Amino acid sequence: xxxxxxxxxxxxxxxxxxxxxxxxxxxxxVALTGPNGAGKSTLLKLACGLIAPEAGAVELGGKSVAAxxxxxxAALVSWLPQVRxxxxxxxxxxxxxxxxxxxxxxxxxxxxxxxxTRVQAALDRMEAAxxxxxxxxTLSGGEAARVHMARVLVSPAPVLLLDxxxxxxxxxxxxxxxxxxxxxxxxxxxxxxxxxxxxLAARFCSRVAVLQGGRKVADGAPNEALSDAILESVFRxxxxxxxxxxxxx
Amino acid sequence: xxxxxxxxxxxxxxxxxxxxxxGTAPLSLGETFAALTGHGNEGVRTxxxxxxxxxxxxAFSVGAALGLAGxxxxxxxxxxxxxxxxxxxxxxxxLGAVVAIYFGLAGAGTLxxxxxxxxFSLVAVAVLMIAAGRGANSVTxxxxxxxxxxxxxxxxxxxxxxxPNPWSLADLINWMLGSVANRSWxxxxxxxxxxxxxxxxxxxxxxxxxxLTLGDExxxxxxxxxxxxxxxxxxxxxxxxxASVAVAGTIGFVGIVAPHxxxxxVKHDPARLLLTSALLAGALLLGADLVARLLxxxxxxxxxxxxxxxxxxxxxxxxxxIGSLGR
Numbered sequence: 319x320x321x322x323x324x325x326x327x328x329x330x331x332x333x334x335x336x337x338x339x340x341x342x343x344x345x346x347x348v349a350l351t352g353p354n355g356a357g358k359s360t361l362l363k364l365a366c367g368l369i370a371p372e373a374g375a376v377e378l379g380g381k382s383v384a385a386x387x388x389x390x391x392a393a394l395v396s397w398l399p400q401v402r403x404x405x406x407x408x409x410x411x412x413x414x415x416x417x418x419x420x421x422x423x424x425x426x427x428x429x430x431x432x433x434x435t436r437v438q439a440a441l442d443r444m445e446a447a448x449x450x451x452x453x454x455x456t457l458s459g460g461e462a463a464r465v466h467m468a469r470v471l472v473s474p475a476p477v478l479l480l481d482x483x484x485x486x487x488x489x490x491x492x493x494x495x496x497x498x499x500x501x502x503x504x505x506x507x508x509x510x511x512x513x514x515x516x517x518l519a520a521r522f523c524s525r526v527a528v529l530q531g532g533r534k535v536a537d538g539a540p541n542e543a544l545s546d547a548i549l550e551s552v553f554r555x556x557x558x559x560x561x562x563x564x565x566x567x
Numbered sequence: 568x569x570x571x572x573x574x575x576x577x578x579x580x581x582x583x584x585x586x587x588x589x590g591t592a593p594l595s596l597g598e599t600f601a602a603l604t605g606h607g608n609e610g611v612r613t614x615x616x617x618x619x620x621x622x623x624x625x626a627f628s629v630g631a632a633l634g635l636a637g638x639x640x641x642x643x644x645x646x647x648x649x650x651x652x653x654x655x656x657x658x659x660x661x662l663g664a665v666v667a668i669y670f671g672l673a674g675a676g677t678l679x680x681x682x683x684x685x686x687f688s689l690v691a692v693a694v695l696m697i698a699a700g701r702g703a704n705s706v707t708x709x710x711x712x713x714x715x716x717x718x719x720x721x722x723x724x725x726x727x728x729x730x731p732n733p734w735s736l737a738d739l740i741n742w743m744l745g746s747v748a749n750r751s752w753x754x755x756x757x758x759x760x761x762x763x764x765x766x767x768x769x770x771x772x773x774x775x776x777x778x779l780t781l782g783d784e785x786x787x788x789x790x791x792x793x794x795x796x797x798x799x800x801x802x803x804x805x806x807x808x809x810a811s812v813a814v815a816g817t818i819g820f821v822g823i824v825a826p827h828x829x830x831x832x833v834k835h836d837p838a839r840l841l842l843t844s845a846l847l848a849g850a851l852l853l854g855a856d857l858v859a860r861l862l863x864x865x866x867x868x869x870x871x872x873x874x875x876x877x878x879x880x881x882x883x884x885x886x887x888x889i890g891s892l893g894r
Contacts, residue, residue, distance in 0.1 A: 412836060
């Protein structure tokens, strides 16, 4: 579904991605990981067409992403950014309804019954149904994160690109979100998520890609990609016991 | 929102009816009604049809256009303080009108004035968009707006100095203070195409404005073409504000007060805010003009002054509240 070939990106003159290749197909749940500033967010933005590569190619469903009109792109890919602004105090339900895709909602009438059901179902999956009527600006960080995630889930797009979806969530909601994302992948969606928690990534994802300094340094099954060598050279930690890591002094 | 719009629409209709009834010439209910339906004596018909109604319709149209422009600018810039008056768009439109009149590009009452006003407001909106496009925050944007207003004021003074047929200062003050007194159906008819085209552009941008709640980047991934939305609002607000200024001069703050009052009633939805803000702003200006007409002052209170007397404190209140939210 997504194919990035040899892509390089410069932001403000500084190279952020260098000759990165990345692909993900239907049914995959890929964790994108790496230290801060490795280029994870940039890779996700590249994949949804928000930034253009300086060199290389980005394809969605076999077509160059830049050539896909905005409406068609929204039907292909749904993106959760790391920073999620809300200029107005829209109700959580209206925020989620924005994810329904262009043209599914009249600009001036209230939400239709069918759309409302889909929105409610998405909120339900994020255990946020009780927040439907609340203003997005009045929610806690974690609650808002779940509403934004519901906005991504409600989209009909086959590709989900998620930038730190579990950040700000409590442990229970982290685990339930990872379950939901694994289910989505099993149902045939392509899920790519930037995740810092290596234990969560290793446990739930079918594949892990590791970025460092704008280059991809590992990509494969979790135990291969998160090998002791990578842990040491990229993350400067070593495995202490199952799921715990300690810094290398 | 439909019920709210109907209530607002009925309010506007009631205010129009009161405007036809009330005025310095004491007409009875029966006389006014007869005149409205085309009966009664000539003098009464002229007062109702040629003096009171055009003035009332002008007040409503100017208010509605400014309310719609304000709501759309706020949605696009994701900023509750945006409005044609505050951001210098109306001042630029006035400058355009003054330039057109003073340099004989157009006699008053021809298309030269509205075209100049619309073109000049387009310049101001474009400057604001460039500032906003560079990631300007609320404060920067307001400062650019203040700069535009002052610049337009200075250029108007310069135009006065250089004009080959300098009119009196009173004319300039008319443009700067704003009024809908003595407007004719011709004035209104000339602006109707601009108002209509502007309103269509704004309403077409509604889904885009709603998606922009989540910021430019998310909006782009939700199927909204950011460039199209931006141009629709730029064109729409220029047409609406330019035509309004060509009719009534600069009337500030209506475009800020109406969306602010309506926002909680439409669940803060920038799309549903558009029509309701337009109707409320129309009603507000119609009401303000009615008050200005009926206040027992020696000289009639200018509509723009009445609007600012009420609107400026609301503006300060909104600005202070945003400041306290740390935005």
